[in-house]
Amino acid sequence: MTLPRRFASWAILMAILPCLFVPDTTRAADPAPGPEISALTRAGLVEVTALDPTIRLDMRYATTNNFTGRVVYPSGRCFLRQEAAARLAAVQADLRARGLGLVLYDCYRPFSVQKTFWEATPDKGYVGRPVEEGGKPVSGSKHNRGMAVDAGLVDATGRPLPMPTDFDDFSARASRHFTGGDPTAAANSRLLAEVMARQGFRPISSEWWHFDADGWKACPLLDLPLPPEK
Template identity: 50%
Template sequence: MAGRNFLVSSAVSSARPPLTQKAAKQSTSYTVPDWARMIDIGSVNRNIKLDIRYATTNNFLKRKLYKDARCILRAGVAQKLAQVQEDLQKRGMGLKVYDCYRPLSVTKQMWEALPDGRYVANPVRGSRHNRGAAVDLTLVDSKGKELEMPSGFDDFSERAWRTYAGKDVSEKARKNSRILEEVMVKYGFISLPTEWWHFDAKGWEGFSLLDVPFGAVPKVK
């Protein structure tokens, strides 16, 4: 696809450190393929609902970590997520997103609070979220109401595991979790074993770590 200039790089290089906010401001000449650009999910599908938890105090750190409640992803990843939404709409369901792109500086704050690799990425290596190639989400019905799931978002217990078989999780919740996983996998996402809500886009390793502000990506009018 045709390339276009943007302030973030799409390539991973072991010889080049993650692009920081300062470096991003200084480097505006990177040519990035269209599918690797960072875009707002609303530019490809306005029906995906948002509940960006880290832009609120309703998260495990109990404080706001983002200034803007936006879902920003690599364009190719966003387009795949839009396909998931379109598929689910035919079934009378849809998506609600909790988190998408996450600046590396935020991951550092999370690691300080919970240094457990099962739930938070070690900032030394960074996460798929830091690459704009991961998403946390759930299912909603046709009216936008969340469907029952095995646990709440960011539940750091075994209830959030995909293999959890405890009697405290209903069959309806297990079924909803399976539906979400099946549709996400169908359109090119990989599920995380310890978090029913987390999915990585295939090819995530082809993107570099980022620590640029949400304001660097144009808002959807």
């Protein structure tokens, strides 16, 4: 379907400049938010499960089941820019109609955690290099902007579907261009990429789970702490 020119222009503007418009997100925040929630809300981030509680979370960095082998998040809660979170809810609606759903492994990531990851694995193919100038972040991950998400698929019961590798597998098998492996897992990876792309999430080549939201360049790098568990 082709949108009328005036609507298409507005859609393009909103896609590339989401962080120039910080909407009222108070309805998506906790009734009595703590200081961490308040800071994230003022920055334009929302809790994804507040928009759609059917989205499953498996936030690995709140556990020791991750490539660092230690807990680096104070909770397993997922926050994104409101525009990205709304698009993710639309992805979930698309998948729900197919009897499937999303599981999220990582969402917004503080810049300080990015530095921890770089110290553990200084490989730009898998970890965005954190750079500061004058104590201010100037380069890092799209996760630090609240505009990237790591995701997989689950069935109607919440059971994870086979994917090419486990999350955070830093091998050639995790690449979208890998031609070997389980055909079912490869098909699941392609389906995930297709439904994410419909809502403006772009994959990267080295990790089947990672998606960047259109408009990330307009969003600043953040080092706001994540809140504790509810």
